[in-house]
Amino acid sequence: MKIIKLDQISNAVIDLITHAASNLSEDVIKSLNNSSDIEISEYGKSVLNKIIKNAEIAKSENRPLCQDTGLAIFFIEIGSDVVVKDGTITEGINQGTRKGYEKAYLRKSTCDPLTRKNMGDNTPAIIHYEFVYGDKLKISYAAKGGGSENMSRIKMMKPSDGIQGIIDFAVETMEIAGPNPCPPNIIGIGIGGNFERSAIIAKKALFRNIGTINPDKELAQIEQTIYNKINKIGTGPMGFGGVCTALAVHIIKEPCHIASMPVAINIECHSHRHESVVL
């Protein structure tokens, strides 16, 4: 049995939020540098260099990389031997979100969907839970901006649409998105599950580090095919034209109903702020 106090969770969340806001992770910086090397468009190269410069300024001056410091998204893995004291994990995460966004001078972006009144503290966080064996609590966080999220799509496809249908849907989604989601983008794809699961696993796919290879060989191949096709669209960095529209394509699949083939495409911007911690 391992006891974790609510404040420990909250403090860990504050650290994740404040650090991620101004420090782009190594995998993203490396992939931006690679893109800058292969970009043939003058505008595109210039944009990528400014994005890299922005990351340097954000880090050295401790400023948010982007003013859209996102909705706070969490994937939590709770070990079977973990007991939380002084409250629930959800309360701990929301407390950390409230304090972290305030402490680091981050923008509060949650609002009532109808009145549009700002909630004022960036809560509620969006939290997904998984239960695993062991005595650890793993908290993975991403600051997810609205611009890229707005261009994401979901489709209840027919089994007969097959792999080609999935590829076409992903590429079409990026064609429609064009410059809007701040390319170059990371594209998370969820295949299977049901309506809501496909979207959740598409989001989860974004948490995989860029540059890692999908252990499922068939999915790795599909990722490569989609990546190549997206970069052939011509959108380029910020949509000014170029060959770097995708930084990475990540796929997760899950079993689905014999009648269905749900596919969700979750687009993430180049300012891909993601971090995790294990308690």
Add this chain to the structure above:
Amino acid sequence: MDFKKINTPLSEALIATLRTGDEVLISGTIYTARDEAHRRLTLLIAENKQLPFDIKGQIIYYVGPSPAKPGEVIGSAGPTTSYRMDKYAPTLMEHGLKGMIGKGKRSDEVKNAIEKYKAVYFGAIGGAGALIAKSIKSSKIIAYEELLSEAVRELTVEDFPAIVINDIFGGDLYNEGKLKFAGKFK
């Protein structure tokens, strides 16, 4: 690439010299507004009421900055996606707005209004909010304070970096850029 230095307010003569793909450095006063502020501004126009600032010749920057830390002018301040303001932008151009700064595609209605009312749409680099903030020298909320980051601000900018997306001649950098590089990835 050469930059064109331009100052606000924008004259029609200046706008006529701007072409899609021109990189510009903007100096002077600009105003911020996002979704809700646009709804309110166009509502004031519909009711024949005065706007919180004179929009003739001015630029509106689509931005909701992060809060300024003590001693700072503004937090990070990159552009938000422009299409959400498409419903309102033609009305503002009809009443004198000359420039918009944002990111992403505009509707045909907005592009037509840009040609008709002789205005210009500039793109700034999304996700470069820390870099862009360096060109903002002062910031003052002038309306709708309760909208927090979405309040209308008057900004003084110096060499604010942007690029002409839509000009008065029907040019569109997003279409042209895409056409030029489609199929070029190896």
